[in-house]
Amino acid sequence: MPRTTKKIARPLVTGNWKMYKTGEEACQFLETLAPLLEESQVDVSLAVPYTAISLAAQKVAELNASIAIGAQNMNDASEGAFTGEVAARMLKSAGATFVILGHSERRHIFHETSDFINKKVKKALQEGLQPILCIGETGEERENGETEEILKTQLHESLQDLSKEEMKQIILAYEPVWAIGTGEVATPEMAEEAHLLCRELVASGWGKRVAKALLIQYGGSVKPENAADLLVQENINGLLVGGASLQPETFYEILQQYEGITV
Ligand code: PEP
Numbered sequence: 001m002p003r004t005t006k007k008i009a010r011p012l013v014t015g016n017w018k019m020y021k022t023g024e025e026a027c028q029f030l031e032t033l034a035p036l037l038e039e040s041q042v043d044v045s046l047a048v049p050y051t052a053i054s055l056a057a058q059k060v061a062e063l064n065a066s067i068a069i070g071a072q073n074m075n076d077a078s079e080g081a082f083t084g085e086v087a088a089r090m091l092k093s094a095g096a097t098f099v100i101l102g103h104s105e106r107r108h109i110f111h112e113t114s115d116f117i118n119k120k121v122k123k124a125l126q127e128g129l130q131p132i133l134c135i136g137e138t139g140e141e142r143e144n145g146e147t148e149e150i151l152k153t154q155l156h157e158s159l160q161d162l163s164k165e166e167m168k169q170i171i172l173a174y175e176p177v178w179a180i181g182t183g184e185v186a187t188p189e190m191a192e193e194a195h196l197l198c199r200e201l202v203a204s205g206w207g208k209r210v211a212k213a214l215l216i217q218y219g220g221s222v223k224p225e226n227a228a229d230l231l232v233q234e235n236i237n238g239l240l241v242g243g244a245s246l247q248p249e250t251f252y253e254i255l256q257q258y259e260g261i262t263v
Contacts, residue, residue: 010041010042010043011042011043011231011237011238011239011258012042012043012044012045012171012215012217012237012238013042013043013044013045013217013238013239013241013254013255013258014044014045014046014047014070014100014132014173014217014238014239014240014241014245015044015045015046015047015241015242015245015246015251016047016072016100016103016219016240016241016242016245017046017047017048017049017052017072017245017246018072018105018242019049020049020246021048021049021052021246022051022052023051023052023054023055023056024055025052026046026048026052026055026056026059027055027056027059029248030056030059030060030063030065030067031059031063032248032249033065033067033248033251033252034060034063034065034067035063036248036252037065037066037067037252037255040066040255041258041259042238042255042258043066043068043238044066044067044068044255045067045068045069045070045097045098046067046068046069046070046245047070047071047072047098047099047100047132048069048070048071048072049072050071050086050091050094053069053070053071053091053094053095053096054094054095056069056095057069057094057095057096058095068097068098069095069096069097070091070096070097070098070099070100070129070130070132071086071091071096071098071099071100071129072099072100072103073086073099073100073101073103073106074086074087074088074091074099074101074120074123074124074129075087075088075120075123076116076119076120076122076123077123078123088123088124088126088127088129089127091129092127092128092129096129097129097130098129098130098131098132098171099120099124099129099130099131099132100131100132100134100173100240101117101120101121101124101131101132101133101134101158102114102117102120102121102133102134102135102154102158103134103175104134104136104175104177104180105180108138108177113157114153114154114157114158115157117133117157117158118157118158118159118160118161121133121158121159121162121170122161122162122166125162125166125169130169130170130171131169131170131171132171132172132173132217132240133158133159133170133171133172133173134173134175134219134240135150135151135154135155135158135172135173135174135175135198136150136151136154136174136175136176136177136180136219136220137150137151137176137177137178138177138178139176139177139178142176142178147194148197151174151194151197151198151201152197152201155172155198155201155202156201156205159205162206164206164207164210167202167206167210167214168210168213170214171214171215171216171217171238172198172202172214172215172216172217173216173217173218173219173240174191174194174195174198174216174217174218174219175218175219175220175240176190176194176220178220179219179220179221180219180220180221180242181221181242181243182220182221183221184220184221185220185221185222185223185226185230186218186220188229188230188232188233188236191218191230191233191236192233192234192235192236195216195218195233195235195236196234196235198214198216198235199211199212199214199216199235202214214237215237215238216235216236216237216238217236217237217238217239217240218230218236218238218239218240219239219240219241219242221243222239222240222241222244222254223244223250223254224244224250224253224254224256224257227239227254227257227258228257228258231257231258239254241254
């Protein structure tokens with residue numbers, strides 16, 4: 001029996017490859033995945049390593065596939081003496097159409113602040129790259145009952161000063177840090193509660209219309225076995241998938257989970 005949900009948009013499932021795959025490996029992946037997506041009911045995008053963006057974008061065009069290629073980070077400056085950094089316009093010219101910003105691995109391993117992430121969000125928007133902004137609490141913060149406060153602070157600081165028009169370009173990803181790469185997925189109820197909170201926060205800052213249209217992805221140990229229970233939730237509009245996006249067959253199995261859900 002198909003499950004029913006009142007979804008506002010086609011879901012968007014994004015693979016975050018982190019520091020995995022060369023350009024050639026990205027192309028092999030795309031050759032396997034692309035033909036499977038012809039009838040897809042789900043929008044698909046892949047955040048690949050910088051060095052794979054150009055080849056992956058060319059491969060997508062060659063295969064005439066409907067897969068957006070993006071980056072996993074960028075610097076907030078237009079250009080300059082920042083050894084090892086990458087600017088938005090470089091990503092754009094390589095073929096990226098979106099960029100993940102504020103991923104918990106950037107916040108926690110590379111100590112990026114919400115203030116810095118806010119500058120990057122603004123820069124990405126200026127350059128025409130769609131940001132996927134990640135926010136999420138650590139396990140300790142959840143245990144201490146601080147989830148709501150953390151999400152509120154990260155959301156407001158990372159999106160500070162954005163206009164309603166700019167907010168329409170934003171994709172939000174709720175990624176509880178304790179669920180990323182751990183195999184410990186949030187229960188659908190937990191995830192739905194956090195997504196609803198995020199939508200309410202956006203409604204109070206930018207209005208109900210912006211909040212209703214906002215696409216909010218869940219990320220954290222998504223697998224084919226748990227994807228359907230998450231996607232059926234009213235406020236979950238997509239998934240951000242790390243480890244399980246590295247094999248085309250597994251990633252495709254996740255995409256297929258939406259098929260049993262009636263909009
Ligand atoms: C991620 O990297 O955004 C992520 C959610 O990773 P994983 O699916 O491996 O937990």
